[in-house]
Amino acid sequence: MAIEWSDTAEGVDWIALSEMYRLAPLGNKSAQWLETAFSNSMFKFFVRSGGTVVAAGRAVADGVDCAYLCDIAVHPDHQGTGLGKELIQRLVNRCRGHRKIILYAVPGKEPFYGKFGFRRMRTAMAIFENPEQAAAGGYTD
Template structure:
């Protein structure tokens, strides 16, 4: 089937997108949470097949300094088709002109992102809503 690429949130079935993130598995993100997050992101990218969203990603960006790629997910039934790669390429291209393009990876997936030129940062730090969960997931050191 042909993939339809969209950069607009028009016509997105947020409940279906929420289910895709759960299955990917990128966590439980409610339909309302996703609608808010994508609406407030400067760049969005969706892949549709037969009218159903099968991959998505977004970038929170300010237009000059920093673009942060996040929530990149591909439906498990469609993984291995290059959709994740295409989303990253599209978001990186839209983010060109920013001084830095940042993402943080699911632990263990860093080599995939390195193929796009992403390099490990030595000074990146974060405040997590649930630091114990972030530590268990391998995102931060315990402590």
């Protein structure tokens, strides 16, 4: 099937997208949560196959200083096809001109993002809604 790219949220089935994130696996993100997050993001891409979203990602950005890539996911049936690489490259290209482009990776995936020029930060810090879960997942010390 043909792959279709879109940079708008028009026609997105948020419930199906929520299920795709669960399967990816990138956690449980409700349809309402995803709709709010993507709507509030400066840049976004949705990748469809047969009309169904099979990959998505977004970037929160201020237009000059900082862009943050997040919620990059590819359905398991489409992983390993290059969609994730193209998705990241498209988001990075949209974010060009910002002083810094940031993301935080699932532990163990850092080498993948390094191919795009991302480097480990020594001073990054975060406040997580669930600090115990973040530590258990390998995101914090």
